[in-house]
Amino acid sequence: MVSVTRVQLDARRLLCPLPVIRTQERVEGMAAGDVVEVLCTDPGARHDIPAWCRVNGHQVIDIEERGDELVITVQVGEAT
Amino acid sequence: MGYNGRFNRNRVVVPMSEPRKAVALISGGLDSLLAARVMQEQGIHVEGINFYTGFCVEGHTHAIRKKDRDKPKRNNALWVAEQLGIKLHIVDVIEEYKDIVINPKHGYGANLNPCLDCKVFMVRKARQWIDEHGFDFIVTGEVIGQRPKSQRADTLPVVAHESGADDLLLRPLCARNLPPTRPEIEGWVDREALYDFQGRTRKPQMALARRFGFTDYAQPAGGCCFLTDRQYAVKLADLWKSRGERRYELDDIMLLKVGRHLRPRPHFKLIVGREDGENRFLQGYRKQFVHLFPVSHKGPLVLVDGQVDDDDIELAARITARFSQGRDADRVEVEVNTPNGGSRTLGVEPLAGGDVPKEWYL
Numbered sequence: 001m002v003s004v005t006r007v008q009l010d011a012r013r014l015l016c017p018l019p020v021i022r023t024q025e026r027v028e029g030m031a032a033g034d035v036v037e038v039l040c041t042d043p044g045a046r047h048d049i050p051a052w053c054r055v056n057g058h059q060v061i062d063i064e065e066r067g068d069e070l071v072i073t074v075q076v077g078e079a080t
Numbered sequence: 081m082g083y084n085g086r087f088n089r090n091r092v093v094v095p096m097s098e099p100r101k102a103v104a105l106i107s108g109g110l111d112s113l114l115a116a117r118v119m120q121e122q123g124i125h126v127e128g129i130n131f132y133t134g135f136c137v138e139g140h141t142h143a144i145r146k147k148d149r150d151k152p153k154r155n156n157a158l159w160v161a162e163q164l165g166i167k168l169h170i171v172d173v174i175e176e177y178k179d180i181v182i183n184p185k186h187g188y189g190a191n192l193n194p195c196l197d198c199k200v201f202m203v204r205k206a207r208q209w210i211d212e213h214g215f216d217f218i219v220t221g222e223v224i225g226q227r228p229k230s231q232r233a234d235t236l237p238v239v240a241h242e243s244g245a246d247d248l249l250l251r252p253l254c255a256r257n258l259p260p261t262r263p264e265i266e267g268w269v270d271r272e273a274l275y276d277f278q279g280r281t282r283k284p285q286m287a288l289a290r291r292f293g294f295t296d297y298a299q300p301a302g303g304c305c306f307l308t309d310r311q312y313a314v315k316l317a318d319l320w321k322s323r324g325e326r327r328y329e330l331d332d333i334m335l336l337k338v339g340r341h342l343r344p345r346p347h348f349k350l351i352v353g354r355e356d357g358e359n360r361f362l363q364g365y366r367k368q369f370v371h372l373f374p375v376s377h378k379g380p381l382v383l384v385d386g387q388v389d390d391d392d393i394e395l396a397a398r399i400t401a402r403f404s405q406g407r408d409a410d411r412v413e414v415e416v417n418t419p420n421g422g423s424r425t426l427g428v429e430p431l432a433g434g435d436v437p438k439e440w441y442l
């Protein structure tokens with residue numbers, strides 16, 4: 001079985017588009033299927049991270065609200 | 081008008097085995113959207129690049145204030161990329177950009193916007209990027225005469241030359257008014273199918289947008305960043321003056337976008353949250369600033385930027401009370417906290433409205 005890397009990224013207190021930029025930096029170099037859980041507080045990330053994923057071929061597999069925090073789970077897509 | 085006739089001409093683009101690749105500077109506005117689309121129409125593989133300077137209007141305050149939170153929001157550069165079906169690379173240039181804002185070789189526009197240096201900087205970054213990623217040329221949405229400082233007939237060559245992009249920089253919307261660039265000379269793109277827009281009018285862009293079927297595009301008024309905003313520039317200039325040097329950190333420029341800023345004394349400034357969203361945002365800075373909030377009444381979180389003594393704290397507390405719901409009360413209890421966790425409560429009389437001079441407001 002191929003092992004999937006799962007990492008967390010703390011983007012709390014960062015304002016958009018910084019959570020997107022940090023996600024982009026983290027995803028770079030990861031393999032297709034790997035997962036990044038982005039922790040953020042800027043509600044704008046709820047729109048921007050999925051938009052960035054759609055544009056760049058990644059997938060948001062979950063968005064969870066934890067109080068004032070958001071956890072956006074991104075699965076890395078195939079490099080094109 | 082020159083642009084009219086060409087809209088309906090059928091143009092055969094000779095397909096190449098491997099399409100040429102261009103990176104387009106995407107600001108989120110209409111012009112760069114169109115420029116990239118024109119390239120796609122010519123069979124060029126386009127990807128977008130967007131530089132985040134820290135001053136960009138994207139993001140930020142709309143996410144902080146409640147009234148803005150309720151508006152549907154989007155990042156315009158990402159929206160543009162989605163419309164075009166292209167990848168978008170957002171690049172953090174916060175650190176490198178400081179030198180552009182602080183020491184612009186070509187000076188500032190109407191406020192603290194160093195537009196010409198900024199353009200040169202971004203195209204230079206794009207030039208490096210195409211080398212690193214094996215792309216052929218750079219595309220921008222610049223139009224001759226569109227902006228008084230950075231997009232003039234005499235400044236467009238400055239951007240091309242000083243950035244080092246030279247003839248690898250193509251401006252599809254006004255290319256036919258400029259000398260042919262390498263992509264045109266080599267036949268990667270058809271010069272005849274490019275445009276000759278010029279001047280401040282937006283009509284040709286709007287007509288081209290209609291032709292491509294773009295409707296919901298962003299139309300920023302002043303420019304693409306906060307440095308063109310007068311109020312913002314006043315606050316940034318005040319920050320530099322109070323520090324005795326032209327320097328800033330990312331937190332500084334974020335805080336300039338939030339709350340009311342008052343400078344009651346030359347050596348300190350107050351940042352007063354205007355509503356819950358801002359108060360919550362300012363709470364993130366409690367470990368960096370002396371901060372106050374009323375405890376006997378509802379009211380703002382107030383950060384103190386500067387070195388303060390007891391008299392200053394008393395004044396800050398009275399101002400905090402002034403902006404609280406206890407403004408008409410005889411006394412308001414205000415909690416004063418230091419970054420290291422020290423805390424005390426002061427009972428103060430709210431400052432009367434007439435005692436807050438207009439000059440304190442930045």
Ligand code: SF4
Pocket residue numbers: 193194195196198199230303304305306307308
């Ligand atoms: S408005 Fe701001 S981002 Fe746009 S060119 Fe001028 S300085 Fe650069």
